[in-house]
Amino acid sequence: MGASTKTAKSKVLKPLGSVQSFSEAAECLKILAHPVRLRIVQLLLHGRFAVGELAQDCEIPDNVASEHLRLLQRCGFLSNQREGRHVFYEIAEPHLKSLMACVESRFLLPPSKTSQNKS
Amino acid sequence: MGASTKTAKSKVLKPLGSVQSFSEAAECLKILAHPVRLRIVQLLLHGRFAVGELAQDCEIPDNVASEHLRLLQRCGFLSNQREGRHVFYEIAEPHLKSLMACVESRFLLPPSKTSQNKS
DNA sequence: TTGACATATCGCGAGCTCACGATACGTTGA
DNA sequence: TCAACGTATCGTGAGCTCGCGATATGTCAA
Numbered sequence A, B: 001m002g003a004s005t006k007t008a009k010s011k012v013l014k015p016l017g018s019v020q021s022f023s024e025a026a027e028c029l030k031i032l033a034h035p036v037r038l039r040i041v042q043l044l045l046h047g048r049f050a051v052g053e054l055a056q057d058c059e060i061p062d063n064v065a066s067e068h069l070r071l072l073q074r075c076g077f078l079s080n081q082r083e084g085r086h087v088f089y090e091i092a093e094p095h096l097k098s099l100m101a102c103v104e105s106r107f108l109l110p111p112s113k114t115s116q117n118k119s
Numbered sequence C: 001t002t003g004a005c006a007t008a009t010c011g012c013g014a015g016c017t018c019a020c021g022a023t024a025c026g027t028t029g030a
Numbered sequence D: 001t002c003a004a005c006g007t008a009t010c011g012t013g014a015g016c017t018c019g020c021g022a023t024a025t026g027t028c029a030a
Helices: A019-032 A035-044 A051-058 A062-074 A095-108 B019-032 B035-044 B051-058 B062-074 B095-108
Strands: A078-083 A086-091 B078-083 B086-091
Touching: A019 A035, A019 A062, A019 B019, A019 B035, A019 B095, A035 A051, A035 A062, A035 A086, A035 A095, A035 B019, A051 A062, A051 A086, A062 A078, A062 A086, A095 B019, A095 B095, B019 B035, B019 B062, B035 B051, B035 B062, B035 B086, B035 B095, B051 B062, B051 B086, B062 B078, B062 B086
Parallel strands: none
Antiparallel strands: A078 A086, B078 B086
């Protein structure tokens, strides 16, 4: 298998993260990779919301929203605090803002003429 | 932050993307959300590689690598070109660079003292 | 205490993802 | 033509995700 071309050879860039880190990153990305959870994160980047409000916005039952919120909390993306009968969730992971901005610029916003086709 | 009051009521920020866009975004994120595919993307951000090279680096069989590459290609992240017996893959989606940078800064790199603890 | 409300948790089943082995395809050199 | 190589595709089954209904927990007001 010797050097079929320039790019070949046993070049194997060293990983910028350990195998375990890739698994962790993948698990957290997997948590984000759900339409309802993306919407929840987007909402929470603009303020704190109670479970019922998020459920209503996403048009899903409260218990389903609660499960999504639990997932997002488990990997450290969200935190919550009870206030009376309500439980308010908010962003706990600062990196979510830039991550969500990347996702929005690629998938959720109409292509802006300024930033595309800049070969 | 504001008290619990102003966040209540039917405030429903309008979505920055349609429901369909959230689903598309989630599907593409789901493709990324796999340790091997993250590694492949990271490698390809540094150059083009043939299937066998990627498989070797990731320590997986060629056919498994091929399937991961197909997934990444299907959502537009990669493109490929055949050269003789080899098929070289490369990044086809420019946004992957910034997206991957976000992921790396959060999950794959050691925490830098400059950007953390900004509570 | 009781009932109403808000949220959380559990068990379930349909549908999906993943890696594997087998096999097919495409290319090159003999 | 053939065989060897590199890559792609397919079928299979284990294990997972998802949303649902039922139920549990926690809080408040009467």
